[in-house]
Amino acid sequence: MLTADQLSTIKATVPVLEEGGEALTRHFYQRMFRENPEVLAFFNPAHQHTGGQQRALAAAICAYAKHIENPSVLAGAVELIAQKHASLGIQAHHYPIVGSNLLASIKEVLGGSATPAVIDAWAAAYNQLADLFIAREQKIYTEQKAEHGWNGFKRFIVKQREQASDNIVSLYLAAEDGQALQPHLPGQYITLRITPKDGTPMMRNYSLSNPAGSEYYRISVKHEVATTPATPDGVCSSFVHHQLQVGDVVELAPPCGEFTLQAPLHAEGPLVFIAGGVGITPILSMLHSALAQHPDREIIFIQCAINGNVRAFSDELATLQNKYTNLKTHLRLSEPNATDREQQVHNSEGFIDQELFDKLIGERQSEFYLCGPTPMLSHVWHLLKARHVADCDIHYEFFGPAAELAA
Structure with missing residues (x-):
């Protein structure tokens, strides 16, 4: 539990975060990738290049600071992030890496404003949030094991390729060990992990486009083509479109995601x-x-x-x-x-x-x-x-x- 002084300090930093949150998160990501390059595989470089990842994190930090006394208000956002983390295999030992780099960035970006009281309050706030995510993600991993039979990444074989449109290719994937697939929740995604010949693994989330209960997983991947000369084509989507063939082996993590088909709220209406x-x-x-x-x-x-x-x-x-x-x-x-x-x-x-x-x-x-x-x-x-x-x-x-x- 945060003390009254820590809560007051966190709330007092909200205006600073609203004004300079993106600068802080840009600094944080640059620092973390430099100091802890082992976490690079968890991130899509395209989201870093566009600034989307930095803006999303800045907004999340501001929201957490605003609702620090009642974080349950952010339950929906926490669930979305926890599902993403679980899809990538984030574990408890990754959180200290993020925390140490975030606190270091607060010190370096805010300068004199980052008093010992501010750092102490944010360290406590981060640990509170980390504990929340760790507990939820461990529960997701337990549920995945019970519902789908595995955690982490499992080998799947590309059984079929077909064009869904000029720029979207569908892959039909079956477990290499022959294990039958349990139905996913309609709307969920899986994580595809592939390792090209250069040995650098890539992980991307792709929604399952097949009916729940199929004997295969089907992902349908759009080829992300660069829109400006300064940006490259999507690395993973290019690999899927141009190199991945029937018979190749990929790795998949179990289905995740909170955007799923719900029981209707109304008896009538479409x-x-x-x-x-x-x-x-x-x-x-x-x-x-x-x-x-x-x-x-x-x-x-x-x-x-x-x-x-x-x-x-x-x-x-x-x-x-x-x-x-x-x-x-x-x-x-x-x-x-x-x-x-x-x-x-x-x-x-x-x-x-x-x-x-x-x-x-x-x-x-x-x-x-x-x-x-x-x-x-x-x-x-x-x-x-x-x-x-x-x-x-x-x-x-x-x-x-x-x-x-x-x-």
């Missing part, structure tokens, strides 16, 4: 799934389960893509549309090409707007599941809030470090 780009991967797994579990409930699936070439899973969605009479699908393309218009593959053009919601949903109370690029999520979230949709009826997931939709 379930609405909205997917943008590769964000369709967890949504598709949810869609399969929702159709099987709720055959009498209207289910609306809105898919957003730039054009038909990068629209994923068109055949699979067509099969579901033909099989389930309660499913209504709508494809909105933001930049349809000539072939799209000639073949009329899409239902509408542009970005999602209130007119589309009026047409498909009207005034009915609905529950929404969203996944896609952050700008799309923010845009749709604001549209839904303008329709007075309750927060409990909006479920969403970010790919990469969590951000703030309400900004």
Whole structure:
């Protein structure tokens, strides 16, 4: 427990963190990677390059400081981070590494403002938070062992490759030891660990796009292509697209994630799934389960893509549309090409707007599941809030470090 003086000191640092939090977290990551390079494998360099990781950590530190007297307010954020940590195999002995570098960065960045009282208070606050994460992550590891039969990383064989779109390839993965897979929760992700010939392992989270209970895991990976000359193509996605072949062995950690299909909160009104780009991967797994579990409930699936070439899973969605009479699908393309218009593959053009919601949903109370690029999520979230949709009826997931939709 923090003392009254420590609590007061932490709260007094909130304005400083709000003004200089990103500078602090940039310094922290640079320092930790320099002093403890063994932790580099846990981080995606792209998130460091864009600054997303630093902004997310700065926001998390500020939120923790603001709610230091009642950290239970942050239960949702803690669960999200704990699931991410467990997916990567973070253990209790990693926390002192983070803590020592964070405190050192506070001293070096804040200078004279980092008095002994400030360092003492933040050391106590960090240890409190670390204990919370360690306890939750150990529970996740125990649950994984009981539900899926393993912890850490296990060898899987690539059984099949197929193109889901021009820029997304699906891999079908089966356990090398032949062990049957237990159903994942629709929406969860696994961690893929691969070691190229240079010997440097890479770990990335990929959503499971297959129906829960399949005999395989299916991940569907978008090739992340550089958008500027100063940034490289995605290292892991390039390896998956250009080098990983049927018969190759990879390593997987058990399913993780808190963005999962929930029991409906309302007896009536449709379930609405909205997917943008590769964000369709967890949504598709949810869609399969929702159709099987709720055959009498209207289910609306809105898919957003730039054009038909990068629209994923068109055949699979067509099969579901033909099989389930309660499913209504709508494809909105933001930049349809000539072939799209000639073949009329899409239902509408542009970005999602209130007119589309009026047409498909009207005034009915609905529950929404969203996944896609952050700008799309923010845009749709604001549209839904303008329709007075309750927060409990909006479920969403970010790919990469969590951000703030309400900004």
